Structure formats: structure tokens, C-alpha cells
Amino acid sequence: MARVKLEAINKFYGKSHIVKDFNLDIADGEFIVFLGPSGCGKSTTLRMIAGLEDITSGSVFIGDRLVNNVEAADRNLAMVFQSYALYPHMTVYENISFALRIAGLAKAEIDEKVRRVAAMLELSEFLNRKPSQLSGGQRQRVAMGRAMVRNPELFLFDEPLSNLDTKLRAQMREELKSIHQQLKTTTIYVTHDQIEAMTLADRIVIMRNGVIEQVGTPTDVFLHPVNTFVAGFIGSPAMNFFEATVGEQAGQYFVEKGPIRIPVPRKLWPKVSPGKVVTAGIRPSDIGVGAKGQDQRGFLPSKVLATEIHGAEVLVKAQAGESAFNFHVPLTQRPELGRTLDCSFELDALHLFDKQNGQSLANTL
Amino acid sequence: MQAGKSLETLSVAKAPQPSLSVDLKPRKRSFFRLSRKAAPYVFLGPYLLLFVIFGLFPLLFSIYLSFQSWNPVEGLDAMQYVGLENFKTALQDPWMWTALKNTIYMGLYAGLSQHLLAIPVACVLVSFGGRIRHGLTSAYFLPYITSGIAVSLIFFHMYSPSAGIFNQILVLLADSSWTGWAFGWVHAAMPIRWLEDVSLIQPSISFVVFWKYTGFNIVLYSTGLMTIPKDLYEAARIDGAGAFKRFWHISLPLLRPFIFFAVTLTLIGQLQLFEEPYVLTRGLGGPSQSGLTITAYLMRIGWEWYEMGTASALAWLLFLLISVLTALQFVLFGKKGLGHDH
Amino acid sequence: MITNAARLDRIDHAKRLVQKIFLVILMGLSIVAALITVFPFIWSAILATHDRSTIFGAGIPLFIGDHLGENYAKLMEMLPFWQAMANSFFIAAMGTSVSLIFCSLGGYAFGVYNFKGKNALFSFMLATMMIPPVVGLIPFYLIVKMLGLLDTLTSVWLPFTATPFGIFLVRQYVVSSIPKELLEAAKLDGAGELRTYWSVVLPLLKPSLATLGIVQFVFFWNNFLTPLIALNSREKYVVTLALRSIQNNPNAPWGAVMLGTTIAILPLLVFYMFASKKIIAGLTSGAVKS
Numbered sequence: 001m002a003r004v005k006l007e008a009i010n011k012f013y014g015k016s017h018i019v020k021d022f023n024l025d026i027a028d029g030e031f032i033v034f035l036g037p038s039g040c041g042k043s044t045t046l047r048m049i050a051g052l053e054d055i056t057s058g059s060v061f062i063g064d065r066l067v068n069n070v071e072a073a074d075r076n077l078a079m080v081f082q083s084y085a086l087y088p089h090m091t092v093y094e095n096i097s098f099a100l101r102i103a104g105l106a107k108a109e110i111d112e113k114v115r116r117v118a119a120m121l122e123l124s125e126f127l128n129r130k131p132s133q134l135s136g137g138q139r140q141r142v143a144m145g146r147a148m149v150r151n152p153e154l155f156l157f158d159e160p161l162s163n164l165d166t167k168l169r170a171q172m173r174e175e176l177k178s179i180h181q182q183l184k185t186t187t188i189y190v191t192h193d194q195i196e197a198m199t200l201a202d203r204i205v206i207m208r209n210g211v212i213e214q215v216g217t218p219t220d221v222f223l224h225p226v227n228t229f230v231a232g233f234i235g236s237p238a239m240n241f242f243e244a245t246v247g248e249q250a251g252q253y254f255v256e257k258g259p260i261r262i263p264v265p266r267k268l269w270p271k272v273s274p275g276k277v278v279t280a281g282i283r284p285s286d287i288g289v290g291a292k293g294q295d296q297r298g299f300l301p302s303k304v305l306a307t308e309i310h311g312a313e314v315l316v317k318a319q320a321g322e323s324a325f326n327f328h329v330p331l332t333q334r335p336e337l338g339r340t341l342d343c344s345f346e347l348d349a350l351h352l353f354d355k356q357n358g359q360s361l362a363n364t365l
Numbered sequence: 366m367q368a369g370k371s372l373e374t375l376s377v378a379k380a381p382q383p384s385l386s387v388d389l390k391p392r393k394r395s396f397f398r399l400s401r402k403a404a405p406y407v408f409l410g411p412y413l414l415l416f417v418i419f420g421l422f423p424l425l426f427s428i429y430l431s432f433q434s435w436n437p438v439e440g441l442d443a444m445q446y447v448g449l450e451n452f453k454t455a456l457q458d459p460w461m462w463t464a465l466k467n468t469i470y471m472g473l474y475a476g477l478s479q480h481l482l483a484i485p486v487a488c489v490l491v492s493f494g495g496r497i498r499h500g501l502t503s504a505y506f507l508p509y510i511t512s513g514i515a516v517s518l519i520f521f522h523m524y525s526p527s528a529g530i531f532n533q534i535l536v537l538l539a540d541s542s543w544t545g546w547a548f549g550w551v552h553a554a555m556p557i558r559w560l561e562d563v564s565l566i567q568p569s570i571s572f573v574v575f576w577k578y579t580g581f582n583i584v585l586y587s588t589g590l591m592t593i594p595k596d597l598y599e600a601a602r603i604d605g606a607g608a609f610k611r612f613w614h615i616s617l618p619l620l621r622p623f624i625f626f627a628v629t630l631t632l633i634g635q636l637q638l639f640e641e642p643y644v645l646t647r648g649l650g651g652p653s654q655s656g657l658t659i660t661a662y663l664m665r666i667g668w669e670w671y672e673m674g675t676a677s678a679l680a681w682l683l684f685l686l687i688s689v690l691t692a693l694q695f696v697l698f699g700k701k702g703l704g705h706d707h
Numbered sequence: 708m709i710t711n712a713a714r715l716d717r718i719d720h721a722k723r724l725v726q727k728i729f730l731v732i733l734m735g736l737s738i739v740a741a742l743i744t745v746f747p748f749i750w751s752a753i754l755a756t757h758d759r760s761t762i763f764g765a766g767i768p769l770f771i772g773d774h775l776g777e778n779y780a781k782l783m784e785m786l787p788f789w790q791a792m793a794n795s796f797f798i799a800a801m802g803t804s805v806s807l808i809f810c811s812l813g814g815y816a817f818g819v820y821n822f823k824g825k826n827a828l829f830s831f832m833l834a835t836m837m838i839p840p841v842v843g844l845i846p847f848y849l850i851v852k853m854l855g856l857l858d859t860l861t862s863v864w865l866p867f868t869a870t871p872f873g874i875f876l877v878r879q880y881v882v883s884s885i886p887k888e889l890l891e892a893a894k895l896d897g898a899g900e901l902r903t904y905w906s907v908v909l910p911l912l913k914p915s916l917a918t919l920g921i922v923q924f925v926f927f928w929n930n931f932l933t934p935l936i937a938l939n940s941r942e943k944y945v946v947t948l949a950l951r952s953i954q955n956n957p958n959a960p961w962g963a964v965m966l967g968t969t970i971a972i973l974p975l976l977v978f979y980m981f982a983s984k985k986i987i988a989g990l991t992s993g994a995v996k997s
Contacts, residue, residue, distance in 0.1 A: 052891050073897035085888035089910040098906075099896035146896075404900035405820035408812040409828075412869035415809075419866035420835060422850055423843030430846065437849065486740070489733050497734070503983040504741035507748070510975055510986060512929040514947040515968045518954060519751040522961055530750060580744065584991050637839050640931055647955055660841050667845050668936065680842045687839060 002063035002153040002186055003028045004049070009058035011044055011210075018044050020210040022058070029184040033197040036207035037233070042190045043158055045207075049188065050156050051075050062154055077154040078147035082162055084139050086131040086146070092118075093127040096145045117149045120179075137168045144176075148183070157189040161196060173199050194234055198222070206230050228358040231281050231351055237315065239281045242323035243355065248274040255280055255352070258321030262298035265347045271361040272352070278361065279353040284315075286349035287327035289341050298350060300325060300343040304335045318343070430677040437673055451678035461679065463654055464662040465686075467567065471642070471658070472635035474571035479579045480628060484620070486579075487586030488612060502587065505580035513577065513640035520573045521645055526556035566651045570642045577641070578634070582627050589623030590616060625698050629691060636687050639664075659683050748972065755966035774962055781963035785956070788967055790942055791949035794860055795971075798945060799927040802864035806923045807916050809869040814877020814915075815908055819890060829878075836871045840932070848936050862937040863945065864927060872993055873919045880915035881908070921982075921989035928975060946971045 004026040011019035019041040026032050034042035047053040049060055051072030060067050067075050078099075086095050093114055100110045118124045121141040131139055140160065147155060157176075161169045177200055180187055191197055197204045198218045206213045206221060206229075214226045225231035231239045244255035246264065253264040253272050262280070264272055272278070287300065302318035302325055309315075313328045316335060320343075327343065335341055352361040399407060431451055435444045455461050486505070490498050508516060523530050532555065538544045539551035559569040593616065601611050639660040642651070650657035663683070667676035757772035782788050816822075817829055847866070856862035885908060893903040931947045938944060944952065950967050953959060979986055 050891075050895065052894070072891075072894050077895070079892070079895050081888045081892060083886060083888050085886065085892035087889065087892075087907055098893075098898075102897045102902060146892075150896075399900040401820075401900060402822070405816040405822040405825070408816035408820075408904070411809040412813040412832075412874060415866060415869045416832075416835075418850060418854075419847060420843065423846035424838065426846035426849070427843050486737070489737060492730070493734065493737075499984065501737050501741050502987065503979075504744050506983070506987050507745060507976075507979065510925055510929075510979055510990065511748075511972050512931070512947050514929075514931050514951050515971050516747060518950055518964060518968050519747045521954065522754070522965065523747065523750065528961070576744070576747075581991065584987055588991070633839065637841055639841075644951060644954065648951075663841065663844075664936075667848075673845050673849075677845050680844065684839060684842045 003061075004154060004186060004188070005059075005061040006045075006049070007059040007061070009045065009048060009060065010056045011041070011048060011053070012056045018210050019048070022210075022212060024205060024212070024215065026186060026188065029186055031180055031187045031189065031200055031202045033201035033204045034188065034190045034207060035194060035197040035204050035233075036192065036213075038192060039209075040207040041210035042205075042207050046079075046156055046158055046188060046190045049154075050077060050079050075154075076152050077156055078150050078152040079156040079158065080143045080147050080160045082159040084131075084143040084160075084163075086139060086142055088131055091128050091130055092123060092134070092142050092145075095131065095142055096149050099146070099150050113149050114145075117145045120148070121145050136164050137172065140164060140168075140172060144179070148179070153186065155185050155187040155189075157187065157191075159191055160189075162191070162193070169196075176200060194236065206233065208233075224360070224362065225351065226360050226363050228279055228281070228353045231353070231360075235283055235285070237284050237326050239283050239351070240287075240323075240325045240327075241279055241281050244278055244280045246272045246274055246276040246278060257323060260300060260321050260323070262350060263347060264352070265350060268352055268361055277355045279355050279358065281351040281353065282325075282345055282349060284325075284327040286345045287325065287343050288345065289329055289333070289335075289343055297344045298347055300345070301340055302343050303340045304337050306337065307334055309334070316341075427677045427680060430674055431681050433674045435673045436671045438671055447674065451674045452682065454675055455679045455682055460654065460657070460662060461659075464657045464659045467642075467655055468636060468638060468658045471567050471571045471574070471638060472632070474568060475574035475578070476628075476631045476635050478571070478575045479582050479631060480624070482575075483579050483582035483586050483627075484617075484624070487583050487590055488616060490583065490587050491590045498587075502580075502584060505583050507580065508577040509581045511577075514644055516577060517573060517641045517644035520576075521560070521647075524559035524569055524645070526558045526561070529559070531559065532557055560645055560656075561652050563652045563655050566646070566656045570645050570656055573641045573645065574635075574638065578631070582631070585623055585627045586620065589620050593619045621698075625694075628698070629694060632690055632694060633687055636683065636690070748969075748976070751965045751972075752969045754962060755969050757962050759960065759962065775966070778960070778962040778966045781960045782967050785953050785960070785963060786949050786967070787942055787944070788946075788949065788970075791944045791946045792970070794943065795928060795946040796974075798860055798864045798930075799924050801860075802868055802927040803920050803923040805864070805868040806870065806873055807920060810873030810919055811877050811909060811912050811916060812904070813869060813874035814879075815881055815904055815912075817874065817878040818881030818885070819887070832871045833875065836875075844932070844936065851937055857937060858939050858943055860938075860943065863930065863933050867923075867926070867930075867933075870923075873923070876919055876992065877912060877915050880912060884914075885911055917985065918989040918992050921986050922992070925975065925986075925990065 004024075006022055006024045006026075009019055009022040010017070022041075022045055024032075034045060036042050044053060048055050049062075051067065051070065055068055062075055062077065087098065090098065096114045096117060097110050100113060105113075114127070115124065118127055121144060123138065123141055123145060126134060126138060126142075131142065134142065140163075143160065160176075161172050164172060173196060180200075189196075189200060201218055203215060203217055204221050205215050208229055214221055214230045216224070221230060221234050225234060225239075228241065232241070242257055242260070244257040244260070244262075247254050247256050247261075253269055253274075255262050255264060255278060257280075282298075282300075300320045302320040304316055304318050305324075306317040307314050308317070309331065310328075312331055314331055314334045316327055316329055318325050318327070318341065325343070329335065353359060354361060432446060432448060433444045434447045434450065490501060493501070522528070526532060535548065535551045535557070536555065539548035557565070559565050597615050597619075598611055601615055606614065637660050638658045642656045642658050643661055645651070646656035648661075650661065659679070660683075663676050663679050666672050666679060753768060753771060755778055756775045757768050758774040758777060761768045761772055761774075817825065851857055851862045851866075856865075889907060889911075890903060893907045898906065929947065930945075931951070934945045934948045938948060941949075941952075946967075950964065950971060953964055953967075
């Protein structure tokens with residue numbers, strides 16, 4: 001086990017700058033998830049840590065060792081690939097033991113380790129099968145076993161669950177979590193699936209265009225997104241945004257757009273001034289129908305444009321003034337089209353971002 | 366494998382560590398560990414080495430030789446620069462022109478007949494079911510895998526004037542009351558000397574070549590036909606096109622890239638024709654040298670007359686001819702053929 | 708309306724019948740053509756069992772004769788026949804197996820590595836495929852002589868073990884069928900370059916190596932031109948050369964010659980009977996894929 005330190009990592013492919021000045025300190029035993037849309041540089045960063053990709057500039061430390069020039073095989077890490085990359089001509093046993101055989105371990109020792117890992121992953125009865133004779137979930141487990149058997153200091157996962165169906169994915173997420181709790185090996189996990197990130201991570205690193213947008217715990221990035229990108233990327237359905245202007249009336253600040261007028265939470269007062277144009281954001285999950293209580297709520301009288309049944313809940317697509325909003329209502333309360341609903345939300349749920357640079361006002365000085 | 370290493374790893378294995386213990390630190394280092402930079406060169410080493418020795422050197426040396434006069438028996442010192450003399454000799458040599466003419470005629474006989482037959486046969490074959498198609502294809506292809514020397518020896522005997530089966534069958538047909546009316550000429554012509562008659566030797570050799578290579582082309586064309594989507598034929602059918610029209614307007618145009626390619630292969634192969642005529646003429650060239658091909662003549666100049674310079678010049682002339690004809694074929698049919706291939 | 712439809716139906720029916728008859732005729736013709744194609748092989752096998760008197764007699768001997776033993780004895784007397792067969796086998800086996808190693812190494816190098824001069828070398832290699840072998844035949848002979856390989860079996864197999872075709876074939880297969888992640892996994896597992904090639908890549912190349920093996924074996928077994936110029940002592944003869952050498956015998960015992968020819972064809976023929984599909988696909992692979 002080891003801490004991992006990434007210092008000012010940059011990666012260029014020819015002229016394109018894939019990873020830009022990436023800095024991150026990962027604690028021993030931590031489960032870190034790199035999250036971002038495809039092409040954001042998360043896999044490239046992972047592959048640089050693995051030693052499969054050259055680092056253009058910067059330093060990677062695993063433990064206290066600078067590994068920039070250390071061969072992948074000597075970095076004492078193991079990786080699980082998206083395609084699993086199992087050797088198709090070898091049995092499960094041979095796949096799991098390959099690294100040990102190369103290292104020249106004694107037969108008996110190899111056997112013992114392979115069997116222990118196989119038992120942990122419930123693969124014992126499949127040891128003599130070829131990967132082609134296994135189900136998707138079993139292959140995934142073999143890939144895990146191959147990584148675990150080496151007892152590395154660091155686990156790297158490159159979208160390991162994306163080839164599985166939804167049900168299996170949920171199951172494997174739990175297993176991954178429990179394995180991590182048992183082994184406590186430092187883990188870096190790359191995914192574009194925010195649910196995986198939320199459920200697995202100690203900390204999530206959200207990336208876009210090769211730049212870290214935010215690092216934080218799942219709760220942190222959900223409740224306190226630092227900018228519009230993170231706010232829009234995390235949460236499904238995505239946060240509702242609208243552009244509004246700050247106004248002042250009787251010492252109270254509010255944001256205003258057409259018929260919408262929402263008080264600015266008191267804690268944000270120091271950050272706003274009348275006339276400032278901001279991007280306001282409200283999560284669909286924070287919006288409710290009906291005016292419960294009067295104070296500390298923002299109101300959005302919205303006209304229902306469309307509804308989508310998502311099981312127990314109905315996604316309502318509505319319009320308030322010129323802005324579109326999405327929110328959920330229970331299936332039994334599915335509204336008619338064209339009706340106007342009295343929607344409201346807790347004022348604390350209002351996010352305000354600088355219109356120019358998208359940064360959250362809550363974070364700016 | 367294990368015995369030597371187990372000692373060093375054992376000590377580590379005994380280290381008291383919980384659960385999945387033991388890291389792989391004492392990694393066994395092969396004394397010969399290839400770096401990633403060097404690996405491709407090492408992997409390509411055998412190819413590069415063999416190519417330089419047996420490929421590149423002969424090619425370059427052959428260019429050099431074609432400007433020298435040299436009898437190898439007299440050693441390397443006997444080499445003499447003669448400029449373009451060898452090319453001049455080769456081009457003024459009447460036998461060279463005979464050999465060229467023979468090669469081209471036999472190429473036309475065997476080449477044209479191969480393709481004219483292979484295309485319709487392939488069309489018929491693909492309309493049969495998988496099993497019978499495969500059986501027939503296997504039979505047609507068989508001559509292609511067998512040694513040209515072996516099959517030519519068989520044909521050499523089959524062409525034999527007194528005991529060969531060709532003549533015997535002709536006599537049988539002439540004597541039969543059913544077919545005799547058509548084969549009256551046979552007895553007067555007997556014994557037909559297939560391989561010793563100037564007018565028969567080239568068709569006789571061409572027939573063997575035709576027999577040996579038609580199957581290969583049939584397979585190429587069948588493969589080509591099977592790449593044509595079925596719905597094209599169905600659409601044509603609905604438009605009222607009969608079998609022949611479908612062949613003419615769909616199969617043939619879409620087969621064009623395959624025809625182009627197969628004809629190119631035949632062209633290159635025919636210009637280097639050697640084994641079949643060599644055996645069928647017993648290495649002697651046949652009557653009036655009508656069975657002498659360019660390659661056979663080149664071998665004669667080089668290994669019987671020891672004129673390595675002239676032989677090299679002739680080899681390059683042959684290469685030039687092949688290149689020009691291939692290029693010509695490309696210009697004439699290639700572009701159009703490829704244009705059809707969407 | 709109805710009568711019209713019925714009439715059309717009848718015409719259709721007649722048309723289909725004509726088509727069926729036509730198809731049967733075509734099939735008959737195809738089968739006859741197939742028989743004609745294989746006839747020479749059967750013929751040579753039949754002649755191998757006859758002696759001079761029946762071969763040169765008036766009738767056509769359509770059945771197996773009883774002079775096989777006699778012909779065999781004559782064949783042995785004329786030639787070190789089994790020595791030639793053994794030489795052919797040795798050349799084909801050595802040539803093919805070494806080809807598989809050399810070509811897979813080369814194809815793998817072109818398929819996965821990036822190195823200086825790769826593209827130029829690859830294009831150059833493909834270009835040399837177009838040069839007919841006759842062009843360099845004389846200097847080839849000279850270099851074989853210079854290296855002291857004249858009249859050795861090595862000269863007939865070694866030079867043809869790293870063929871551009873084979874390397875190209877393997878390279879295409881590597882590019883299309885071996886995922887990069889697999890090689891990366893091997894790297895992380897600690898496998899060096901050679902180990903990765905041997906334990907991970909080579910086993911996965913099997914399909915392409917089967918194709919290449921077929922092409923090479925058939926080539927080595929049937930090769931005539933190289934043995935003709937490079938081998939000259941009788942005990943070094945390969946079977947094609949040996950058979951050709953007795954042809955000029957003025958009183959060639961044809962039964963014995965046909966026996967030798969049949970035996971020489973037999974190994975490939977037997978192989979072909981079991982794997983004709985693979986062999987056909989292999990030998991046309993170069994042509995069909997382009």
C-alpha cells in the first residue's frame with residue numbers, strides 16, 4: 001500500500017495538450033475516482049501512472065519513489081482494463097498466475113495464492129475454464145483476480161464495469177467496495193459513470209479537457225459544485241440553469257428573470273451586488289410542488305410542457321418565464337399538460353455562479 | 366524451471382505478512398532482457414538478414430552483372446565491363462525473340478482460356494448448395510496444389526504418341542460406331558505427336574497450364590461473386606432482368622476488381638512460365654524451340670552457356686516487360702475496375 | 708382477372724421447370740468437368756500398377772494392374788527415391804517451421820511497435836514482393852555458392868523463411884485481432900518483450916500461422932527452380948528434381964515413373980482431403996484479401 005503523488009503532470013500528443021498541469025495527492029488506502037466525459041484525459045492520466053504512457057512533464061510518486069522512469073512492471077501496481085484483457089488462450093488459473101510465473105515464484109506458492117484469490121472472488125470452480133467460457137461478470141472477476149493476486153501497492157481500474165449490464169454493474173460495485181474495505185489498497189478508478197463514482201469513491205476527481213475541475217468527497221461535489229461544469233455534470237437529471245440579474249429591494253438581495261424572482265440566500269449576500277448577471281442553478285430533486293411555508297423558499301410558477309414516466313416518479317418538463325425546468329413528482333401526481341404548477345424550493349438549494357467564468361459564488365472571495 | 370529460483374523466493378515467501386502476502390520484488394531478471402526500443406529490430410533481424418543476403422544483394426549484383434561479361438567458371442577476375450553490350454546481345458538474339466513469342470502465345474492461350482472458363486463456372490458454382498459447391502471447388506482446385514513437375518510428367522505420358530491416353534481415346538472414338546462419323550480424320554493423323562509437332566506443342570503446353578490454374582481462378586471468382594449482396598440480384602429480378610442480364614449487368618461489373626486482380630496474377634505468372642514447358646519439352650525447348658520460354662532460355666544462357674552477364678540482362682528485360690504489361694493492364698482496366706468497386 | 712392469374716401461374720410453373728432442368732444439366736456438366744480435372748491423378752496411379760506391355764499396348768488399362776511391386780523395385784533401382792522424399796520432407800518441415808517463427812516475429816514487430824524507419828521499411832518490403840524471383844536468380848546462385856551452401860539442403864529452405872508475404876499476413880492479423888490492452892496487461896504482469904511474444908502473442912497467432920504454414924509447406928514441397936540450380940548431387944535431390952531427372956532416360960520405365968509421381972503427390976493429396984477448405988482459403992488468401 002502506498003500514497004500516490006502526482007505533481008504538475010502534463011501530457012502532449014504531438015501538439016494537442018491532453019492533460020494539463022495535473023496535481024493530486026492520494027492518501028494511503030484511499031479510493032479515488034477520476035470522473036469526466038470521454039476525452040477529458042482521465043484514462044491518459046491513469047495510463048501515465050501505470051507506466052503505459054510516457055509523461056511529457058511532471059512527476060509521479062508511488063510510495064516515496066519517483067516512478068517516471070520505472071518500467072510498468074516494476075511499479076508494483078496492477079490494472080484492470082475495460083476489456084479485461086484476459087489472455088484468451090489461457091485458463092482462468094493461468095491468467096491469474098501469469099504474473100507470478102513470470103516472477104518465478106515456486107509452484108506451490110503460486111497455487112496457494114491463486115486458490116485463495118479465486119475463493120475470494122468465487123471463481124474456484126472455473127479455474128480450468130478459458131475466458132470465452134465465462135460470463136461477463138465472471139470475466140470481470142478474473143480480471144480482478146489477476147490484479148489482486150500480485151498484492152500490489154496500487155490498483156488501477158480503467159472503466160472496469162462499462163461492459164456489464166446494469167444489474168451486474170450494481171452487484172460488482174458492491175463487491176469492489178467490499179474488496180477495497182478488506183484489502184485497503186490504494187485505488188484509482190476511472191469512469192464516466194457518476195453513480196459508480198458516487199458509490200465507490202472516497203474522493204472524486206472531476207476532469208474536463210485535461211484539467212481538474214474539482215476534487216472532493218461525493219457529498220461535497222454534489223452539494224457544493226465549484227462551477228457550472230461540475231454542477232451540470234454531477235446529478236441526474238442535470239441541474240436546471242437560468243441566467244438572472246441581481247436586484248436589491250429594502251436591503252434584501254434577489255435574482256430576477258422575467259416573472260421569476262428569487263431571494264438570494266443570506267450567506268451569499270457579500271458576493272453579490274445589484275445589476276450583476278449570474279447563472280442560477282437548482283437541482284430537479286430540490287424542486288417540489290406546492291407552496292409549503294412562506295419564508296426561505298423560492299417560487300417557480302411553471303407551466304407543464306411534457307412529462308416522462310420514470311417508474312415511481314414522473315419527470316416534468318416545465319417552463320417558468322422563458323426558462324425551462326425539469327423536476328420530479330410522484331407518479332400519482334402526474335400533472336396535465338398546460339397546467340401551471342406552484343413549484344418551490346429551499347433557498348439553500350439555490351446555486352449561484354459567476355456568469356463570466358462559471359465559478360460558484362459560494363467559493364469566490 | 367522452478368528449482369533454481371525457489372530458493373530466493375522462498376525466503377521472501379516466509380516473510381510474515383497477512384492475507385495476500387509477498388510482493389514480487391525479487392523479480393527474476395532474465396540475463397537477456399530486450400528493451401522495447403531494440404525489440405522490433407531484433408524481431409525483424411531474421412528478415413532483414415535473409416533479405417539483404419538472398420534478396421537485396423542478388424538484385425543489386427544482378428544490375429551490376431548485366432553490364433559485365435562474365436563466365437563464372439573463370440572466377441570473379443574474369444568480369445569485364447561491357448556497357449550495354451549484354452542488352453544489345455539479348456535484344457538482337459533471334460532465340461530471345463522466339464522465346465518471347467512463345468511465352469506470349471502460350472500466355473494468351475492458357476491465360477484467356479482460364480479466365481473465360483473460370484468466370485462462368487464460378488457463377489454456376491455459387492448457385493449450387495454449399496456442400497456440392499465445396500466438393501466441386503475442391504476438385505477444380507486440386508491441380509493448383511500439386512507440383513508442376515509431377516503433373517507435367519503425368520501429362521508428358523498422356524501426350525505420348527503411341528501409348529498416351531489422348532491418342533488412345535481418339536482412336537477409340539474413331540472406331541466406335543456412334544462417334545466414328547466425326548472422327549474419321551483420326552486414323553490418317555495417327556500418331557498425333559502432341560509434343561513434337563511445331564503446331565501442336567504450344568496448345569499442348571497451354572492446356573496443362575490451363576488445367577493447373579483454372580481452379581485457382583474459379584475460387585477467386587467465386588469469392589468475388591459471394592461478396593455481391595443478394596438483394597442486388599433480387600432488385601434486378603423485380604425489375605425483370607433474366608439470368609443472363611443479371612450476369613451481364615450485376616455480376617460482371619461488380620466482379621471487375623477481381624477480374625483485374627486475377628488477370629494481373631496470371632499475367633505475371635505466365636511471363637515467368639517455366640516448369641510445365643521445361644518438363645513437357647524435356648528441357649530441350651521442343652520442336653524448333655517452340656516450347657522455349659523466356660525463363661527457360663535465361664536458365665540455358667546462364668547455366669549451360671555460362672554467360673551470366675547476358676542472362677542478367679535478359680532477367681532485367683523480363684522484369685521490364687512484366688512491369689510495362691502490368692502497368693498497361695492497370696491503366697487499361699484497373700482504374701475503371703476500381704471505380705466500380707463501391 | 709382470375710383466368711389471367713391462373714395463366715400467369717402456369718407460365719411461371721413451366722418456367723420453373725425449365726430452370727430446374729437447366730440447373731441439373733449444369734450440375735452434370737460441372738461434375739464431368741471435376742472428373743476430368745482429377746483424372747490425371749487417377750490415371751497416374753493406375754499406370755503405376757502396370758508394366759510396359761500394358762502401358763504401350765493397344766487397349767486402355769482402366770483398372771489397377773498387378774505390377775506395382777515390379778515398378779517399385781525399378782523405381783528404387785533408378786533413384787534414391789526415399790532419400791529424395793526424405794529430403795523434400797526435411798526441407799518442407801524445416802522451411803515451414805522456421806518461416807512461422809521468422810514471419811511471426813517480423814509481422815509482430817510491424818504490427819505493434821513504433822520504430823524509426825518502420826513505414827519506409829514496410830512499403831519497401833511490400834514493393835519487393837512485386838519483383839519476380841527470376842530476376843535475381845543468377846546472383847542468388849552466386850551467393851549460395853559463395854556462402855558454401857551449394858548442394859546443401861539449407862540453400863533450398865533457409866532463404867525463403869522470412870517472406871514479405873508471410874510477414875505481411877501476420878502483421879495484418881496482429882493489427883486486426885490482437886488488442887493492444889492484452890499486450891499492456893502482459894507488460895504490467897512483468898512479461899518482457901520476448902516473453903510477451905512467446906507466451907501471449909504466438910499462441911494467439913495460430914489462425915494466421917496455419918494459413919502461412921499451408922502456403923509455405925506447399926511452396927517448399929513443390930519448389931523446383933531453386934533445387935534445380937542449387938542442388939546437383941543425387942543424394943541431395945528433392946523429389947521434384949529426382950522425378951524430372953529420370954524423364955530423359957531413353958527407355959524410361961513409365962510404370963515406375965508414374966509410381967514415383969503418385970507417391971510424390973500423395974502427401975499433399977492426403978492433407979488436402981482432410982483440410983481442403985483451409986488449404987484453398989490459405990493459398991488464395993493473398994489474392995482474395997487485397
